[in-house]
Amino acid sequence: MDVRSQEQITGTRMSWNIWPSTRLDATRVIVPLGCLYTPLKETEGLQLVEYEPVICKGRDCGAVLNPFCYVDFHSKSWTCPFCHTRNRFPQHYADHITETNLPAELLQMCSTIEYIIPSVACQPPVFLLVLDTALIEEELDQAKDSLQQSLAMMPQNALVGFITFGAMCYVHELASTTLPKAYAFRGGKEYTAQQVAYQLGFALKNDPRGTMGAQAARRFLLPVADCEFTLNSLLDDLSRDAWPLGGHDRRPYRCTGAALSVALGLVEATCPQGS
Known part of the structure; x- marks a missing residue:
């Protein structure tokens, strides 16, 4: 997808459009990796889900399951792209997830998603x-x-x-x-x-x-x-x-x-x- 089209969908603009694949590549990046995010951006076709997000268990990470995570369907686990921590899927995910049956968080067209959590009192923005x-x-x-x-x-x-x-x-x-x-x-x-x-x-x-x-x-x-x-x-x-x-x-x-x-x-x- 074109970068500008992606910006219209997600409301984000990155200083780099390619993520460094290794630590060596990351050290060669001259311009720091940064992101401009437009809060409360109106997005057509925004995916709404009514369940808790799956969060990385890495120390001081807290990233959420997303389309850029590496998924091992055999071991029913996923690797966080930020801290490289390997996480096991919750049981209700592991029982149903396959290469052809993915939750909304892993679909490429759902890089922006909104969670509706009725059991939690939301703080004001x-x-x-x-x-x-x-x-x-x-x-x-x-x-x-x-x-x-x-x-x-x-x-x-x-x-x-x-x-x-x-x-x-x-x-x-x-x-x-x-x-x-x-x-x-x-x-x-x-x-x-x-x-x-x-x-x-x-x-x-x-x-x-x-x-x-x-x-x-x-x-x-x-x-x-x-x-x-x-x-x-x-x-x-x-x-x-x-x-x-x-x-x-x-x-x-x-x-x-x-x-x-x-x-x-x-x-x-x-x-x-x-x-």
Whole structure:
């Protein structure tokens, strides 16, 4: 299938269209392997299944059975393409799976699939908006308008957070309605989830269950219904990054890597159940 047609179906775009088959090939990849994913993308013919996903038993993996897994029909097992762990199929899979009788997860046309799990209470979705403020004024206005349109279409119970970056990275506190407040992170440094939690003030040493930390983290991730006005006001008042360029022939400073590490650390620290 054509790469662009595949993107329309799955909502994903990879930096490489061929997965390295060996570790040696992986070391020769100059451009890092990355993926852009479009959440909540409307897909025609999306396969819906009403059962639990089959998950890899590999340590710190948690990948789900998919069409790219190697299946051994003789031993009734499958190998994870991410960690190369060999897993046995559940009994109800092993009793019926054959080369001509495959579950939906292994069909090539079902690389994107949605599981309906009625027995599990689903957590609300989390949207962490990361905005580059080193853009020119026209592009920044377009980006702000797009974010405001996206915010209006989000479910009211969805959790949303807001991060901006230029030469520095700023995590905005959405619970503050009277005086806008943001926490600054240096742009030349990467941050772990623990460092982000400590700097934002919700990683407490005497809180082993994390209850006090979870309450403090609500300042940065709030339901859309509670922070839509605050976030729209922040976007309306947001201006281009004022950090000096260092010369007329130089591009603006952008701490994209630091902003992504802060965003990832914030999500890991506040939503561990989604990891």
